[in-house]
Amino acid sequence: MSANINTVMYVGEKPWHGLGKRLEKAATAEEAIKAASLDWEVSKEPIFLNKGSAPILKHHAIVRKDQNIPLGIVGDRYVPLQNRSAFSFFDAVVGIKEAIYHTAGALGQGEIIWILAKLNGVIRVVGQDITEKFLLLTNRHDGGGSVQILWTPIRVVCQNTLNVALEGTGQSLHTYLRHTANLGLKVEQVRQALGVISAKSEIFESAAKRLAAVQATPALLKEYLERLGLAPKAEGSEAVRSHAQSVMEEVSGLFEYGRGNEMAGVKGTLWAGFNAVAEYADYYRSPKASPENRAKSLLFGSGADLKRRAWKEALTLAR
Secondary structure: OHHHEEEEEEEOOOOOOOOOEEEOOOEOHHHHHHHOOOOOOEEEEEEEOOOOOOEEEEEEEEEEOOOOEEEEEEOOOOOOOOHHHHHHHHHHHHOOOOEEEEEEEEEOOOOEEEEEEEEEEEEEEEOOEEEEEEEEEEEEOOOOOOEEEEEOOEEOOOOEEOOOOOOOOOOOOEEEEOOOOOHHHOHHHHHHHHOOHHHHHHHHHHHHHHHHOOEOOHHHHHHHHHHOOOOOOOOOOHHHHHHHHHHHHHHHHHHHHOOOOOOOOOOOEHHHHHHHHHHHHHHHOOOOOOHHHHHHHHHOOHHHHHHHHHHHHHHHHHO
């Protein structure tokens, strides 16, 4: 498959990268893992400096067994979480009947896999502006990080992924689990860390309504974009200032005419400002980047960080 996005299944509209196998309806765990071609396993293998030598101590290779491809280097305590076990783990966390699998896939040769599960119910910010509730699980076979479970709202009208954090609420929307022997025993720990999902939804809905109640004047919108580094500064080269000016104009255009931002109750508010930044990050920020690099950015990198900062700064300005 092109673009180094190894396998993808999806339900509904084709994802922005244009790749994958479409299912007519939301999948069960078993259907999703087969449709995304994730029904393969990895093994933890010794590493040798050369043929006939003793294995290198305290280091092992994670090998994709069906293709005999090394995916990463790990330490002694690392315990692989198999793809099928990741789906089962997700089922145990959210409840088999409480979520339906919406998207699943792998990046590269299988170094990173992700599972996106849609939860029951919706969040209604204002009028017909509806946000759906998802949980995202990511698992890395390259030794580059923990298993992550993230609560990820998605705004229906534009399919923006709203990577948010609830600073100051005592709630965490991110759970990180190390690949160790007791990983399978942590289901209840994860459920407690996620808290009651409906409570998180209420916190998010209340905060989003607060943003929708604040009109963003031109001066306030400019301050917001300046805080996020999306507006030109006095210092810097002409090229840097010119690029920043273009970015500010693009985001300002999305603030006025972005998907869903002309809806009654949304137009001209800080909620529209936040969604303009989210839409910019999801669709326009890195137009020349490969689909894989864009996916990594939105899942783990600067794209996700930009949206989290945008949420935090919007709430700060609303206060």
